[in-house]
Amino acid sequence: MREVTTAQTPTRNRGSRRTEILDAAARLFAARGFHGVSIEDIGTAVGTSGPALYRHFSGKEALLAEMLLDISERLHASAAARVTAAPDAEQALDALLNGQIEFALGHPALITVHDRELGNVPEPARRQIRRLQRLYVEEWVTVLSELYPGCPPARLRAATHAVFGLLNSTPHSAGELPPEAMAPLMRAMARAALAEAGN
Numbered sequence: 459m460r461e462v463t464t465a466q467t468p469t470r471n472r473g474s475r476r477t478e479i480l481d482a483a484a485r486l487f488a489a490r491g492f493h494g495v496s497i498e499d500i501g502t503a504v505g506t507s508g509p510a511l512y513r514h515f516s517g518k519e520a521l522l523a524e525m526l527l528d529i530s531e532r533l534h535a536s537a538a539a540r541v542t543a544a545p546d547a548e549q550a551l552d553a554l555l556n557g558q559i560e561f562a563l564g565h566p567a568l569i570t571v572h573d574r575e576l577g578n579v580p581e582p583a584r585r586q587i588r589r590l591q592r593l594y595v596e597e598w599v600t601v602l603s604e605l606y607p608g609c610p611p612a613r614l615r616a617a618t619h620a621v622f623g624l625l626n627s628t629p630h631s632a633g634e635l636p637p638e639a640m641a642p643l644m645r646a647m648a649r650a651a652l653a654e655a656g657n
Contacts, residue, residue, distance in 0.1 A: 616655075
């Protein structure tokens with residue numbers, strides 16, 4: 459592991475008007491789809507007119523791009539900080555799992571929007587999002603390579619993507635259990651899946 463620094467969590471300033479707009483848009487896009495939501499709908503959701511949103515974003519595509527860039531940047535920065543702060547690979551993996559589970563339980567709308575709407579993000583923002591996601595995956599693969607040195611990186615990378623699929627199922631799977639019960643279940647399942655991949 460690298461030298462210890464303070465870990466960051468994938469959060470942002472919740473008090474800003476811009477953040478309020480992004481959060482409302484995420485909920486609307488998740489519920490209705492990108493093309494089913496107008497600027498006026500987003501304005502209404504935050505108590506203003508649609509045209510007033512143009513003071514913050516140049517348009518709906520720009521809003522979507524910032525939304526997905528923002529969470530991609532925060533997830534990557536959080537993962538890098540968690541790995542840096544961990545004294546060994548075992549604890550680094552625990553920290554990565556905790557961060558992804560916190561995100562998945564706290565932001566199911568963003569998961570839905572990313573899965574469905576990334577294709578509506580204009581270039582070059584889409585390339586930036588993909589690049590950040592690759593860097594995020596490599597944080598996991600680096601840690602897993604230390605834990606399972608005999609396992610090919612391609613297998614570990616495939617397992618990481620599979621575990622993301624499991625953890626990011628919260629838009630569908632998290633309704634029946636409270637977060638305090640869902641989190642340890644997700645952690646145990648992810649750990650089992652990664653251990654199997656390392657065998």
